[in-house]
Amino acid sequence: MLKLARAIAVHVAAAFWAANSAAAVDLTALELRWLHGAAPVLAYAREQRLPLDVVVQPQPTPGASPLALGFVGGRCKLVLSMRGNPEAQAVLDRIEPAMMNATLELMAAHELGHCRRYLDGAWTTLPSRFVAEPPVDVPPEQREAYRQMRAVRREEGFGDLVGLAWVQAHHPQHYARLHAWLLAERSTSRRVGTHHDTLAWLRLAGSGFEVVRSSIFGAASTLWTEGLLADD
Numbered sequence: 001m002l003k004l005a006r007a008i009a010v011h012v013a014a015a016f017w018a019a020n021s022a023a024a025v026d027l028t029a030l031e032l033r034w035l036h037g038a039a040p041v042l043a044y045a046r047e048q049r050l051p052l053d054v055v056v057q058p059q060p061t062p063g064a065s066p067l068a069l070g071f072v073g074g075r076c077k078l079v080l081s082m083r084g085n086p087e088a089q090a091v092l093d094r095i096e097p098a099m100m101n102a103t104l105e106l107m108a109a110h111e112l113g114h115c116r117r118y119l120d121g122a123w124t125t126l127p128s129r130f131v132a133e134p135p136v137d138v139p140p141e142q143r144e145a146y147r148q149m150r151a152v153r154r155e156e157g158f159g160d161l162v163g164l165a166w167v168q169a170h171h172p173q174h175y176a177r178l179h180a181w182l183l184a185e186r187s188t189s190r191r192v193g194t195h196h197d198t199l200a201w202l203r204l205a206g207s208g209f210e211v212v213r214s215s216i217f218g219a220a221s222t223l224w225t226e227g228l229l230a231d232d
Contacts, residue, residue, distance in 0.1 A: 030082050030089060031056060034067065037104025041166065042078075045112055051075040052115060060084025066091055069111040071123075076115035078108070099178065102171040106163040106178055109216065113162030116217045117155060124151035127225060149195055157201035157227055160186070161220035164205050168219075169212045179206060201227035 027035070035042075035054070045052045053075055057064075061081035066088035070077035082088035095103045117123045160182060167178050183202050204223045212219040 027056065028083065030092075031080055033092065034080060034082065034088070034104060037101045038067075038078075038108035040170065041105050041108035041112060045115070050112070050115060050119065052112075053077050055079045057081045058083065062086070067107055067111060069114040069118075071115075071118040076112075076118060078111055078115075095181075096177075099174060099181070102167060102174050102178060103181065105170065106167050106182070109166035110159040110163035112166075113159040113217065113220060114155060116162070117158060124155060126154070126228070152195045153197060154224075154228065156196050157198040158220060158224045160198045161201055161205060161223050161227075162216050164202075165209055165212055165216040165219040168208050169216060175208055200230040204230070 042052070042054070051074065055070070055077045057079065060083055062085050064081035064085055064087075066080065066082050066085060068079045068081065070079055092100070114123075164175070164179060164182065168175050171178070179202070183199070186196060186198050186202060201224060204227050209219040209223065
């Protein structure tokens, strides 16, 4: 999740992927590549009437996540932070060329999962039968930070499952490879036990989802609830 500074954001129309609108907002080639890959997911969001805006940060953003989600005034903001940010190209360099568009769709769908949770008023909340209490060995001064970390991790797990549900629905032939890619990303680039340690959910999704139907969010929700037990 990204907190937005309104003064440094440039809003892009929903039809940004059309050549004329893309040129009008003077996007960089790197931003256009990411947006081209995410276009099917954004078209789906529009079909579902999700209040989603695309935001491009015009100032250098080194160290920021290239793609993130904010929530302002009841609307989701898909934020591109790519200028002066080497990680934006580095992410693309780590993706197999043949998997590029499908992988970018997965990442965009992950952020759409965050959007859905915000719109549902469910961000960082748990189903009623679950209790998010830190283990007894967590020192008192660290307990609140631990709760917050676990809450964000649960949301990252949901986002990962939405991304994979999208892949199963739209690129089933690539599901095994993209699941393995995401598992490797979460295993090697993130420390175990931190915000992006979503392995409890990724392991459950190894063989895919029983039912996707028309809702990638519903498909993700079932496995997400299962994973809450494994994440305890």
